[in-house]
Amino acid sequence: MFKRLAILFAALPMTAGAAGLSDVAATLRATSTMTADFTQTAPDGRVARGRMIIARPGKIRFDYENKKLLIVSDGSRLSMIDYDVAQVSQWPVKSTPLGVLLDPDKDLSRVAKVVGETPGALRIEARDSKHPEYGAITMTFLKQPGGLALTGWTSLDAQNMRTEVILTNVRSNVAVGGENFKFRDPRVRTPGRAG
Structure with missing residues (x-):
């Protein structure tokens, strides 16, 4: 199922200076919400x-x-949730590549490394060596005046299936309602409805 997962992150503000894991970690901690369009x-x-x-x-x-x-x-x-077949699959979020990205207290120095750097870009790979079944994610950041912008990533699952993502129209630290993180369970029938 992780073949179909898209791991998304967005352009993030960052202080000037040498780009590295500590800068990326500080940037992620400083970002509470974000929205973006994605192409997977x-x-x-x-x-x-x-x-x-x-x-x-x-x-x-x-x-x-x-x-x-x-x-x-x-x-x-x-x-x-696949509404076409009324199926729901679930995992602990910490057991997915998203666990690395969504935990503001995650110590990137234990699970990530710089895997490529040019004058204009930085690539960071995150992988939990104790849990290879969680997969890996390689994020690409563009270096811009005043910070880095995460423009996409490649996720790799435990079966070496690769998914690539490109991000656009990114907005960070915007108001986001809690209802966005709920879903209608297709396995539950509404009382009084036929079918």
Whole structure:
């Protein structure tokens, strides 16, 4: 199921200076909410688009265009809801690559490293060596005057299936309502309704 997960993060403010893990960690801690549009390329080459909302710690929502699919975390459980087949799959959010990104207290020095750096970009890979089944995420940041902007990432699941994401229209530290992290369970029938 992680093949279909898109791990999204957005442009984040950052203080000037050398880019590194401590700067990325400080930037993530300083970001409480964000929204962005995403374009996701699945391992089989299929492209999907949608909208993402994050409220840290632990909450995230991916709404897909033209699909009856929703991925949402309430802060503890990550749920993938496929409304076409009335199926819900769930995992502890900390057991997914999102766990690294959604926990503002996560010590990146224990799970991440710089894997590439040029004058204009920085790539960070996060992987929990004690739990390879959680997968990995490699985030690409553009270096800009006054900070870094996370423009996308590649996630790799335990079966080496790769998903790529590009972010646009990013807004950080905006008002986000708690109702965004709930979902209608397709397995529950509404009383009095036929079908």
